Amino acid sequence: MTANLGRLNHVGVATPSIAQSIETYRTLLGATAIGEPFDLPAQGVKVCFIDAPNTQIELIEPYDDSSPIAGFLRKNPAGGQHHVCFEVADIDAAVADLKAKGATVLGEPRIGAHGTPIVFVHPKDFGGMLVELMETPKGAH
Amino acid sequence: MTANLGRLNHVGVATPSIAQSIETYRTLLGATAIGEPFDLPAQGVKVCFIDAPNTQIELIEPYDDSSPIAGFLRKNPAGGQHHVCFEVADIDAAVADLKAKGATVLGEPRIGAHGTPIVFVHPKDFGGMLVELMETPKGAH
Numbered sequence: 001m002t003a004n005l006g007r008l009n010h011v012g013v014a015t016p017s018i019a020q021s022i023e024t025y026r027t028l029l030g031a032t033a034i035g036e037p038f039d040l041p042a043q044g045v046k047v048c049f050i051d052a053p054n055t056q057i058e059l060i061e062p063y064d065d066s067s068p069i070a071g072f073l074r075k076n077p078a079g080g081q082h083h084v085c086f087e088v089a090d091i092d093a094a095v096a097d098l099k100a101k102g103a104t105v106l107g108e109p110r111i112g113a114h115g116t117p118i119v120f121v122h123p124k125d126f127g128g129m130l131v132e133l134m135e136t137p138k139g140a141h
Numbered sequence: 142m143t144a145n146l147g148r149l150n151h152v153g154v155a156t157p158s159i160a161q162s163i164e165t166y167r168t169l170l171g172a173t174a175i176g177e178p179f180d181l182p183a184q185g186v187k188v189c190f191i192d193a194p195n196t197q198i199e200l201i202e203p204y205d206d207s208s209p210i211a212g213f214l215r216k217n218p219a220g221g222q223h224h225v226c227f228e229v230a231d232i233d234a235a236v237a238d239l240k241a242k243g244a245t246v247l248g249e250p251r252i253g254a255h256g257t258p259i260v261f262v263h264p265k266d267f268g269g270m271l272v273e274l275m276e277t278p279k280g281a282h
């Protein structure tokens with residue numbers, strides 16, 4: 001990749017209940033900047049962003065039983081860390097570069113929770129960690 | 142907790158090989174700000190910090206077979222996301238507050254990889270996610 005390692009846009013955390021997780025972050029960690037949960041039916045998830053001063057936590061709840069995170073929650077019923085998301089300047093360039101280096105990019109870029117193209121890279125390429133790449137929102141930061 | 146949710150100081154990532162993980166981050170994500178790995182024998186780990194623009198990735202390799210992350214790697218041989226670390230202004234106040242709210246704080250605060258007191262909170266209190274709290278380094282940020 002020609003670009004340097006980008007901002008950590010968010011840590012994705014799977015949960016069986018966004019409502020319950022919000023209560024936990026509010027009560028135990030003093031979170032106050034908590035977004036409104038919203039549905040991403042095309043991706044099979046409900047999400048909610050909680051702001052830390054320098055990044056976000058993305059709470060992810062299955063939209064239905066066919067959700068891509070339903071399997072994760074079967075293995076980890078309480079929930080847990082699901083992925084990390086780094087920003088890239090140009091998603092197509094990033095995908096081309098990763099493929100050229102032999103990484104397994106999961107599907108084609110699609111519009112993610114922040115309205116810009118995102119793509120996931122197989123955990124086998126990142127030491128067991130699921131990595132999301134997200135094109136930096138224009139005008140952000 | 143009286144304070145608001147603090148900075149995400151780092152995401153802790155367990156790996157069987159810091160050297161191999163460094164190569165991955167360098168090659169696939171363009172990481173350039175990579176610290177020198179160092180040993181924390183008292184905590185049973187070797188660590189290495191990789192800077193993203195807004196936070197860090199902490200690579201964690203077992204120091205020996207009795208390492209607290211050896212069990213994690215037995216379950217996840219390739220490695221994976223291990224914990225998230227939020228900063229707090231006062232570790233003793235944070236611990237007292239968490240205990241008062243019924244959370245299970247793991248042991249007493251001890252000096253962590255950044256030279257300030259840290260403590261871990263049981264994943265059962267955070268929806269399956271292991272949370273580290275770290276007192277913000279004086280003069281940081």
